[in-house]
Amino acid sequence: MLDLIVIGGGVNGVGIARDAALRGLKVALFDQGDLGAGTSGASSGMIHGGIRYMETDRDVTRLSCLDSGYIQAIAPHLLFRIPFVFPILDWTPAARRMHELAYVYFQAYDAFQPLKRGKRAAKLDRESLLRIEPGVNPNVVGGVTTDEWAINVFRLCTLNALDAQAKGAQIHLRHRVESFLRGPGGAVRGVRVRDLVTGHAREVEARITFNATGPWAGRVADMAGAKVELRPGKGIHLVLDRRIVNYALIASAVDGRQVFLEPYGQETWIGTTDDDYYADPAEVQATHDEVEYLMQAVETVYPRIREHRLVRAFAGVRPTLHKYGPHEDALSRAHKVFDHAGEGAAGLMSMGGGKLAAYREMSQHAVDDICTKLGVTAQCRTHLLPLPGGESTPVPQDIARQAQIDTYTAARLIHRHGACSAQIVERIARDPRQRRLVCLCEPVTEAEIRHCIEHEWVHSLEDLRRRTHCGGGACQGARCARQAAHLLAGYQGGGPERAETLLADFVQARWREQAPVLPHRALSQMEVTRWALRPGSKP
Amino acid sequence: MGAPTGEQAVTLPVLVIGAGLAGTVAAARLQARGVPVRVLADRPGATLLHGGGWQLGPDALRESHPAAEAALDDALDFVRIGLESLALTEGLFDLPDVEGARRACELAPATHAVVDGFGKGHAVADLSPLGHPFAAMQGRGTVVTVEWPPYPDVFGRSFAAMAHRLEADPTEPARLIEALKRALKGTRHDALLLPPVLGISRTEALRRQVAAALGIPVGEALDALPSTPGFRLHAALTAWLNAARVPMQTARVASISLDPLGVQVGDLLVPARAIVLATGRYLTGGLTMHPAVREPLADLPLTPSVPTNPLWHARTDGPYDGRVFETGVGHDPGFRALGLDGRPVHPHVYAVGDLLGGGDTLTQASASGMCIASAWVAATTIADGFATGEKT
Amino acid sequence: MGVLSGPWTWKRFRSFAYLAIAFNRRQARRLFLGRKDDGGVERFLENFAAEGMAPLSAGETELIFSLSKCTYCGICEAVCPLPVDRWPAFSRALEHARFAAEDLPPSCPPECRQCETLCPTGVPLREIPAFVRRSGAARRA
Numbered sequence A: 001m002l003d004l005i006v007i008g009g010g011v012n013g014v015g016i017a018r019d020a021a022l023r024g025l026k027v028a029l030f031d032q033g034d035l036g037a038g039t040s041g042a043s044s045g046m047i048h049g050g051i052r053y054m055e056t057d058r059d060v061t062r063l064s065c066l067d068s069g070y071i072q073a074i075a076p077h078l079l080f081r082i083p084f085v086f087p088i089l090d091w092t093p094a095a096r097r098m099h100e101l102a103y104v105y106f107q108a109y110d111a112f113q114p115l116k117r118g119k120r121a122a123k124l125d126r127e128s129l130l131r132i133e134p135g136v137n138p139n140v141v142g143g144v145t146t147d148e149w150a151i152n153v154f155r156l157c158t159l160n161a162l163d164a165q166a167k168g169a170q171i172h173l174r175h176r177v178e179s180f181l182r183g184p185g186g187a188v189r190g191v192r193v194r195d196l197v198t199g200h201a202r203e204v205e206a207r208i209t210f211n212a213t214g215p216w217a218g219r220v221a222d223m224a225g226a227k228v229e230l231r232p233g234k235g236i237h238l239v240l241d242r243r244i245v246n247y248a249l250i251a252s253a254v255d256g257r258q259v260f261l262e263p264y265g266q267e268t269w270i271g272t273t274d275d276d277y278y279a280d281p282a283e284v285q286a287t288h289d290e291v292e293y294l295m296q297a298v299e300t301v302y303p304r305i306r307e308h309r310l311v312r313a314f315a316g317v318r319p320t321l322h323k324y325g326p327h328e329d330a331l332s333r334a335h336k337v338f339d340h341a342g343e344g345a346a347g348l349m350s351m352g353g354g355k356l357a358a359y360r361e362m363s364q365h366a367v368d369d370i371c372t373k374l375g376v377t378a379q380c381r382t383h384l385l386p387l388p389g390g391e392s393t394p395v396p397q398d399i400a401r402q403a404q405i406d407t408y409t410a411a412r413l414i415h416r417h418g419a420c421s422a423q424i425v426e427r428i429a430r431d432p433r434q435r436r437l438v439c440l441c442e443p444v445t446e447a448e449i450r451h452c453i454e455h456e457w458v459h460s461l462e463d464l465r466r467r468t469h470c471g472g473g474a475c476q477g478a479r480c481a482r483q484a485a486h487l488l489a490g491y492q493g494g495g496p497e498r499a500e501t502l503l504a505d506f507v508q509a510r511w512r513e514q515a516p517v518l519p520h521r522a523l524s525q526m527e528v529t530r531w532a533l534r535p536g537s538k539p
Numbered sequence B: 001m002g003a004p005t006g007e008q009a010v011t012l013p014v015l016v017i018g019a020g021l022a023g024t025v026a027a028a029r030l031q032a033r034g035v036p037v038r039v040l041a042d043r044p045g046a047t048l049l050h051g052g053g054w055q056l057g058p059d060a061l062r063e064s065h066p067a068a069e070a071a072l073d074d075a076l077d078f079v080r081i082g083l084e085s086l087a088l089t090e091g092l093f094d095l096p097d098v099e100g101a102r103r104a105c106e107l108a109p110a111t112h113a114v115v116d117g118f119g120k121g122h123a124v125a126d127l128s129p130l131g132h133p134f135a136a137m138q139g140r141g142t143v144v145t146v147e148w149p150p151y152p153d154v155f156g157r158s159f160a161a162m163a164h165r166l167e168a169d170p171t172e173p174a175r176l177i178e179a180l181k182r183a184l185k186g187t188r189h190d191a192l193l194l195p196p197v198l199g200i201s202r203t204e205a206l207r208r209q210v211a212a213a214l215g216i217p218v219g220e221a222l223d224a225l226p227s228t229p230g231f232r233l234h235a236a237l238t239a240w241l242n243a244a245r246v247p248m249q250t251a252r253v254a255s256i257s258l259d260p261l262g263v264q265v266g267d268l269l270v271p272a273r274a275i276v277l278a279t280g281r282y283l284t285g286g287l288t289m290h291p292a293v294r295e296p297l298a299d300l301p302l303t304p305s306v307p308t309n310p311l312w313h314a315r316t317d318g319p320y321d322g323r324v325f326e327t328g329v330g331h332d333p334g335f336r337a338l339g340l341d342g343r344p345v346h347p348h349v350y351a352v353g354d355l356l357g358g359g360d361t362l363t364q365a366s367a368s369g370m371c372i373a374s375a376w377v378a379a380t381t382i383a384d385g386f387a388t389g390e391k392t
Numbered sequence C: 001m002g003v004l005s006g007p008w009t010w011k012r013f014r015s016f017a018y019l020a021i022a023f024n025r026r027q028a029r030r031l032f033l034g035r036k037d038d039g040g041v042e043r044f045l046e047n048f049a050a051e052g053m054a055p056l057s058a059g060e061t062e063l064i065f066s067l068s069k070c071t072y073c074g075i076c077e078a079v080c081p082l083p084v085d086r087w088p089a090f091s092r093a094l095e096h097a098r099f100a101a102e103d104l105p106p107s108c109p110p111e112c113r114q115c116e117t118l119c120p121t122g123v124p125l126r127e128i129p130a131f132v133r134r135s136g137a138a139r140r141a
Helices: A011-022 A051-054 A058-074 A095-109 A126-133 A153-166 A214-222 A288-301 A302-307 A358-373 A394-401 A408-431 A446-455 A459-468 A483-490 A495-517 A525-530 B006-011 B021-032 B060-064 B066-082 B110-117 B160-170 B173-186 B203-214 B227-244 B367-391 C008-032 C040-051 C058-067 C075-079 C085-091 C094-103 C115-116 C125-140
Strands: A002-007 A027-031 A079-089 A122-125 A138-149 A170-173 A175-182 A190-197 A203-211 A233-240 A248-252 A256-265 A267-272 A310-318 A335-339 A346-353 A435-438 B014-017 B038-040 B088-095 B102-109 B122-128 B142-146 B192-194 B216-219 B248-250 B253-258 B261-265 B267-270 B274-277 B348-351
Touching: A002 A011, A002 A190, A002 A335, A011 A358, A027 A175, A027 A203, A051 A095, A051 A446, A051 A495, A051 C008, A058 A138, A058 A358, A058 C008, A079 A256, A079 A288, A079 B227, A095 A138, A095 C008, A122 A126, A122 C040, A122 C125, A126 A138, A126 A408, A126 B110, A126 C040, A138 A153, A138 B060, A138 C040, A153 A170, A153 A459, A175 A203, A175 A525, A175 C094, A203 A214, A203 A358, A203 B066, A214 A310, A233 A288, A248 A288, A256 A288, A267 A288, A288 A302, A310 A495, A335 A358, A335 B021, A346 A358, A394 A408, A408 C085, A408 C094, A435 A446, A435 A483, A446 A459, A446 A483, A459 A483, A459 A495, A459 C094, A483 A495, A525 B060, A525 C040, B014 B021, B021 B038, B021 B066, B021 B274, B021 B367, B066 B088, B066 B367, B088 B110, B102 B110, B110 B203, B110 B216, B122 B173, B142 C085, B160 B173, B160 B227, B173 B203, B203 B216, B227 C075, B248 C075, B274 B367, B348 B367, C008 C125, C058 C125, C075 C085, C075 C115, C085 C094, C094 C125
Parallel strands: A002 A027, A002 A203, A027 A170, A079 A248, A203 A346, B014 B038, B014 B274, B038 B248, B122 B142, B122 B192, B192 B216, B274 B348
Antiparallel strands: A079 A138, A122 A138, A175 A190, A190 A203, A233 A267, A233 A310, A248 A256, A256 A267, A335 A346, B088 B102, B253 B261, B261 B267
C-alpha cells in the first residue's frame, strides 16, 4: 500500500510528490491532464520576493526572498533575472512625492535582496528613465527600479516530477480521479482513477490522499463530501512575439490595480487581471474585455504597445482562499492545508491559496502535516537538493561544440535542461542527424524532442510545447508542428493518421489562445500558419 | 464617374496590381486579347508558398458564379500553355508532401503528378547530408540513403535551398545523378521519389534527365515551408509575363483613385483605362487588419462582412472561426469590385484572386482555381468592353 | 489608495514602522549629511547591463516593429547561401544575444538583396546581424 496519493500535477502537486518521495514515502501522483497545464502554467512565472507584503507583514517578504534563494540554488538554469522599472507618471501634483516614497519603499526591500542574489534599487530621473527605455511615456517625473526573478514554470513542474519519479514516486498523467475509496467511518483509503488514454479504470490505495488540484480543489473534495472553500480568481496574460523591452514596466490599470509588461525569455508578457470566476477552470479563456483592459493599462506607460504584435493570450484560475468582502486584488495570497478528518473524510487532505513563488514552502508545509499524520520524522530537504539538471550549469560554447549546434541553440537547451543537456548531447553523438532543428524559433533540436518524448510523459503536441516551447513561439507551429507530430506519432505507433490527429488537437488548442488576440497585426502569420497546418487528405 | 473617354481611354493601359497567379493570368490574357496592359507589383506573396498541388474547387466561387465555372476549362488550357515549364497535369491526385501529409488535388506539375503512379516497389531518397528525415517516406517505399549534396555546410538546410543550389550551379545535376546512381546500385526499384530539389526553372527537363540516367520513373513530393513548388510557380509566372512581353514595374501602390481612374504610386497618379486588383490577402497586404479588417487601396467593403473588430465575435470554443479568412472583396459576375451599395464601385475596377476571399485556405484550399477563373473572367470582361469601345 | 485601509494587526504595525523609519533615515541623511544615494542610472546599468540587459536605443525599438512582421515562411532561407533560417530566431534573442552573435556573419554582401526582395512582409533581414551583434556587445560591456 502506498503512503500518499497526490491528486494534481501542478507545481504544488509535483512539489509535494518530490518532497514526500525525498522523505522516503511511497507516492503516486495523478493528473487528469498534463504537468502544470492549469494554474501553474498560467501564472506570471515570477519567483518574486513578495515586495507587496512589506506593508502588511515583513516576515512574509523575508521568507519569500529566502525561498527565492532556495529555488535559485536547486534549479539555477531555470531562472532568469527581470529588472523592474516603476515609471511615475506626471499625472498628479503629488507625483514627485510618490517618486520619493516609492524609492524609499524599494530601498527598504533592498534589505532582503541579498537572500536571492537581487540587485539594489535605484531612483531614476526623467532623462535617465527615457534613456534606459525609450518607449516609456515621456510624461513621467522619473522611475524607481528593483530586481526580481522569473522561472520557466513548465520546466519547474517537469523537473519536480522527474525527481519525484527518480526517488520512487509514480507519476500518472492523463488519469482522472473518479471517486474516493471509503473505509470504515467514511475514511478515504484511496482513489478510483481512469486512464484517459486507454479508458481503463483501477483502484489505488494509500494511507493519505492529498488534493492539490488548485482551482479544482473544491470539486475534488466535494466527491468525498468535504469542503474546500475557495474564491477562484481568473487571471490572463498577453504574449507578444518578442522582447520589446529589456526591463519590466509597472503600470496602473483603470481601476488602480497594478499590471506589468515584462520581458519573459524571448517574449514579452503583459499581465495580469484578477476577477472572480465561477465556471469550470478547464474552460477558462481570455476575453476581449480583458485584453483591452491590459492594453489600456500598459498604454499609459508604453504608448506604442498597440503597434506591437500579440501572439496569444493565456488564462488561468487562482485557487484563492475564500473571504467574503474584499476586492479580488486585495485577497490574501496565503495558503492553507485542510485536513478533512473532521468532516468524516479522514485520510483526505487538501490545499488552497498560495502563489507560485511559495510553491516549495507550501509543499513543505503540506508534507510536514502529512508526515505528522503518518508518524514520519524525516525532514524536508527540497531546499538543499538540486532538481535534475540543477547540479551545475554548462557553458553554451562547450555544449555547442560537442553537439555541433549553434551557441544560441545550446544556450536555450541549457536553460531548459541544465546539466542534463549532456544527455541530449550524448543522443546527438549517437545519431548526429538529431542535431537538426525542428523548431526554429525557440530553437529545439530533434534530439531534445525525442528526449522529452522518451523521458517526460509527452503525449500530445501541447505537452511538447510545455516541455520545450516548440510550437509556442511567434509562428505558432507553422514550421515545426507537423514535423513534431510525425516524431511523436512514431513513438505512439499510429502512423501518419495519428500525426494528423495530434496536429488537429494542437491547432485547436492554439486557437483557444490565439482567438482572443486574433486581429492584432498577426493575420498575415495566421494565414501562413493555417496554410502550413491544414489537415491532409484522408487516406 | 470619370471613365476616360475618346482616344485617351483607348491608349491608356489596364493596370494590374499584383503579379501572383491571378495577376499574371489577368495580364497575360489581356495582352493576348490585344489590350494594352501594365503590371505593377511590389513583392511576391502567397505564390511563393504554393505547395505544388493545385486545388480547383469546389468553393464559393464555383457555386455562385456559373460564368466563372464555365470559363474554368478555357482558363486552365490558357494557364497550362502559359506555364509550360511546369508541365501541369490534370487528374484526381492524392500526393504526399515532404512533411508526411497527403494532399488531394486536381492539377499538379508533372514532377509531382507522376508520383501518383508510384507503387509499393518504389524507393524514397533520403538526402542524408541535409539531415531532414523526409517524412513522406514513412511506410511509403524503401528508403535509400543518398549522399547528396556532398558539402559539409548544408546540414539542416531546406529542400528549397537545395533546389536553388541545383539551379545556380550547372555542374550540380550531374553530381546528384552520380549520387543517386551510387545509392541505387545493386537494388531494384520501380520508381524513385525525391524531395523537391530538382531546380527551379527547368524541373521537368531535369526530371527526365535523371529518370533517363537511372532507367526508372522519378518524381518529387510536394513541399511545405519554404516551398520549392512555390518558387517554381513564381519563376514560371515571371517567365510567362516576360515571354508575353507584358510591361512590368516594381512599385508599391499606395491607393486607388476612382476619379480620375488611376493608381497612386508615391507622388505620382498613374492613369488607367481599367484597374485589376490582384493583391492577395493578409500576407501581402491585399487585406490588412489594422486598425480594422479592410481593403486598404480603395477601402472596398468586404463580404461576408466581418465586424470592425472581429475579435468581439470570434468563436473561441468551437473549431476555427474562418470568417476573417473567408472574407474578401465582393464582386459582380464580371468580377467588378462591389461598393457599399452592392453595385460596382466603378465600371472599370476589378478584383481577382485571393483578394476575393471565398475559400478559406484551411478548410477549402481552393485558391488556385479561384485565382485562375476570376482573373480569366475579369480579363475577358475588360477585353470584350475594349473591343466594343473600339468599334464605337 | 487602500494603503491605510484594512485591519491594523501588530505585524502590520511593525512593518509600517520599519518603512517609516526607512523614510526618516533617508530624509535625515539627505538633509544633514547631503547623501543622496539615489543610485540613478549608473547603479541601474551596473546592475543589469553587465548581465546583458542593456537598454535598447530608440532606433532599435523602432527596428523591432519591422522585425515583428516576420511570418517564419522560410522564403529568405531558400535563396540565401548564408544560414539565414536562423536569423528570425536570433533577432528575438535579446537576452542571449551574445551567443546568437557568435553564429552570424559580419555582414551581408552589399549587393545581395535577394532575401529582402522576396520577403512577403518586408522584414529588414539584412539588418539583423548588426542588431544582434550590438545587443550582444552591449551585454559584455
